[in-house]
Amino acid sequence: MPGNARGGELLERRIPRSNESLPAVGLGTWQVFDVAGDTAGLGQARDTLRTFADGGGRVVDSSPMYGSSESVTGQLAGELGVGPRLWVATKVWTTGREAGIQQMEESMRRLRVERLDLMQVHNLVDVATHLATLRDWKAAGRVSHVGVTHYHAGAHADLERAISRNDVEFLQVNFSLAEPEAERRLLKVAADRGVAVLVNRPFAEGAMFRRVQGRPVPDWAEKAGCASWAQFFLKWILAQPAVTCVIPGTRNPRHVADNLGAAAGPLPDAALRARMTSHFRSL
Numbered sequence: 713m714p715g716n717a718r719g720g721e722l723l724e725r726r727i728p729r730s731n732e733s734l735p736a737v738g739l740g741t742w743q744v745f746d747v748a749g750d751t752a753g754l755g756q757a758r759d760t761l762r763t764f765a766d767g768g769g770r771v772v773d774s775s776p777m778y779g780s781s782e783s784v785t786g787q788l789a790g791e792l793g794v795g796p797r798l799w800v801a802t803k804v805w806t807t808g809r810e811a812g813i814q815q816m817e818e819s820m821r822r823l824r825v826e827r828l829d830l831m832q833v834h835n836l837v838d839v840a841t842h843l844a845t846l847r848d849w850k851a852a853g854r855v856s857h858v859g860v861t862h863y864h865a866g867a868h869a870d871l872e873r874a875i876s877r878n879d880v881e882f883l884q885v886n887f888s889l890a891e892p893e894a895e896r897r898l899l900k901v902a903a904d905r906g907v908a909v910l911v912n913r914p915f916a917e918g919a920m921f922r923r924v925q926g927r928p929v930p931d932w933a934e935k936a937g938c939a940s941w942a943q944f945f946l947k948w949i950l951a952q953p954a955v956t957c958v959i960p961g962t963r964n965p966r967h968v969a970d971n972l973g974a975a976a977g978p979l980p981d982a983a984l985r986a987r988m989t990s991h992f993r994s995l
């Protein structure tokens with residue numbers, strides 16, 4: 713298993729507005745934790761969550777859009793007794809104030825939490841309505857942090873407007889060697905405004921592994937601490953200081969350990985990161 717991380721050794725990043733720190737590698741649950749009723753899949757998800765928590769991972773990201781992922785996360789966290797260690801983020805993905813409230817309450821029941829660490833407006837759907845509700849929820853202590861998400865560069869200008877005009881602590885956005893656009897403006901705007909950043913699609917939904925298939929990680933990257941392609945991709949992301957936490961999706965325990973390994977050891981400096989960029993583009 714490449715570059716295994718063990719609890720206590722992970723790189724942490726501070727949430728600018730709350731002074732809380734988070735391990736810089738988390739776990740996404742889209743598709744991979746949508747396994748209610750699938751015994752084999754549920755077993756894999758349980759082993760993955762156990763490996764993640766044992767390795768010091770905390771941030772788990774879900775959404776009511778992800779089928780049974782919220783329920784599965786809540787169920788497995790309960791069975792494994794890791795719930796109190798996790799930092800749980802989910803989303804609201806509907807239109808209208810009442811529908812939003814109902815959905816967020818249902819998410820808390822499914823995730824088995826009384827307070828959410830982060831509630832995000834998924835893909836900016838009815839963003840003004842939900843942010844108004846979430847202001848009240850935050851004041852009432854039902855959520856600790858509020859954010860907005862999207863997964864596509866075509867929405868980066870809208871995300872920029874959303875974090876500039878509203879009082880949100882988190883931005884979640886796609887960012888990777890294959891989808892580097894957020895680095896043009898958006899990440900700087902987030903950093904300047906003290907908005908924490910969760911990175912989704914760090915492997916472009918797995919497409920980046922197909923691009924490097926059959927090719928070894930270059931020696932110079934291995935020597936710099938990238939024990940696998942996953943660590944090459946994740947360390948490139950984490951070298952951007954605006955990034956608070958990257959949330960790769962997996963239900964493979966070996967992959968989750970590999971991903972946590974990216975938060976251990978050195979990060980590339982600017983020269984090495986530029987070399988990683990040109991190498992990836994050359995493939």
Ligand SMILES: NC(=O)c1ccc[n+]([C@@H]2O[C@H](COP(=O)([O-])OP(=O)(O)OC[C@H]3O[C@@H](n4cnc5c(N)ncnc54)[C@H](OP(=O)(O)O)[C@@H]3O)[C@@H](O)[C@H]2O)c1
Nearest residue numbers: 740741742861863912913914915916917918942960961962
């Ligand atoms: N609009 C939004 O808010 C939005 C949109 C997209 C995603 N997200 C969030 O971001 C998370 C991550 O994005 P994503 O799941 O779309 O894509 P991703 O993390 O870029 O890629 C996931 C794929 O990578 C594979 N993988 C993971 N770790 C690996 C490793 N170490 N080695 C080899 N393969 C590995 C997984 O397969 P295995 O299962 O085989 O490991 C899976 O097929 C989501 O799960 C979700 O929580 C949010």
